[in-house]
Amino acid sequence: MSGRGLSDRALVWGMASTQLIGWGTLFTPFPLMVAPMEAELGWSRVLINAAYTCGLLASGLAAAPAGRWFDRHGPHGMMTAGTIAAAALLVAWSLVAHPVVFFAIWIGIGVAQAIGLWGIAMAVVVAEARDATRTITIISFVTGLTGTVFLPFSEWLIHALGWRGALQALAALQGASAVITVLMLRHARRPAPGLAAAATRIPLRTRLRQPAFAGLALCFAAHAFIATGLGAHLIPLLRERGWPEATVLLLAAAHGPAQVVARGLLFAAGRAATMRSVGLLASGLVPVGMLALAVAPSSLALTIAFVLCWAVADGLMTIVRAAGTAEILGREGYGAVTGALSAIAMLPRTAAPLLLALLWDGLGGYAAVPWLLTAVGGLALLGFAMAARPR
Known part of the structure; x- marks a missing residue:
């Protein structure tokens, strides 16, 4: 430079x-x-x-x-x-x-x-x-x-x-x-x-065939699907469970502060935390949180667990997408690599709100949505585990 x-x-x-x-x-x-x-x-x-x-x-x-x-x-x-x-x-x-x-x-x-x-x-x-x-x-x-x-x-x-x-x-x-x-x-x-x-030494088509790239693409696409889907549907999903409006809004609003706390802990950990370990934690919390949302719709305690798991995962994944990609795939051609990862996540990101709305309409409620998100969260964990595997 x-x-x-x-x-x-x-x-x-x-x-x-x-x-x-x-x-x-x-x-x-x-x-x-x-x-x-x-x-x-x-x-x-x-x-x-x-x-x-x-x-x-x-x-x-x-x-x-x-x-x-x-x-x-x-x-x-x-x-x-x-x-x-x-x-x-x-x-x-x-x-x-x-x-x-x-x-x-x-x-x-x-x-x-x-x-x-x-x-x-x-x-x-x-x-x-x-x-x-x-x-x-x-x-x-x-x-x-x-x-x-x-x-x-x-x-x-x-x-x-x-x-x-x-x-x-x-x-x-x-x-x-x-x-x-x-x-x-x-x-x-x-x-x-x-x-x-x-920057052009490794063609993008070669990157697309690398297991680590494929794993990150799967993880980030699955995470984007969940993030935009919940962004559009979390409040009506919680309202459907019959809780007071104040409780629903409080649960939804807790996402931001929990994200900040998670990032604060990562900042305090400093160099002791590698992006591979942070990414595995974040991607592992996603299916755990979605499962907590799915298994007992009437349980406020499990819904709080979902909010915390998802907020921590979402807060950490923002950092993993940037720094973790550099740690796992290297800095060579970083702009093209991250651009390609964003492009791959485009369709899940934009389709999720509509797909969850169709599911709600077809089944007459949100009961199946958390189970779908649990499966997608499992894909996020699988993808990052593929990417983080030492080579």
Whole structure:
């Protein structure tokens, strides 16, 4: 690499702030925008959510090319373009009046995510940080607060400015994030010609045949299926069990704090915890938690056990996806590898909410859903065990 390079402190503050703002402006406010957009524009909820799904698909499709670009050229132009485009797309969203334009905006947001948010940001950290695992863990502390900060903030903006004005305010905040990105990347190293060539030494099709890559792909795809499925259905699933609304909301809200505690323990463990051991713990907790959700629907104690197991697993897996991939597969061609892993997880991530809804509708309730998630969690554990096996 050529150039001075970024310190771990600069990476923590720069990436934590830009990722917090990026996710908080682009994705966190979306559920709050649906109702006022329905009321003003007369669009159906299905149409609005279909555009959002197209954005997720575009992000998955763009992930692998973005990773290859990073390996060859570094993050400079790409991340800057992504953050600037994100601000412009938020302004365009605030002015939208036609469904076709709305779909195009969300496809653009998906591409902006792929070139400017988590995957590429973590590739920068892996390339620059002296202690990548520790740096990623600290960044994840901050980004774990995205919903806590931006949900109430966005709701306040909508009440104060309307949904269009709120999006314009969020666009201004994203513009500030773009400035931070430009200033931060001035000091990032650029791939030396020899290292850029080395990024292509192992073709991606060769990676796809490696057992460790296949194991990580299976694990991360299964985890993505569970995460998006529960994100869409956890609250109605818990409501179906007949508990008071306050209990349901408390159980759902416990996910974030438990994630933060898990990451804090990992930070305290330092170098004593390898990503292989952390990944095995996290992936092992997934089927345990889903089984606790499945076996006794009326048991509050087992449901609390599910919440804790899933939150700890989810919190740790965020770090494992970034640092664990580097530990298991190496740093050579890291951008292309992580991009391919994201692309493989795209279909499970986007299909899960619809598939669980169809299961609920076809069987007249959520009784079968936890059992399906238990089986998928078992696949996550199997996949990571394949990847972590010494070779």
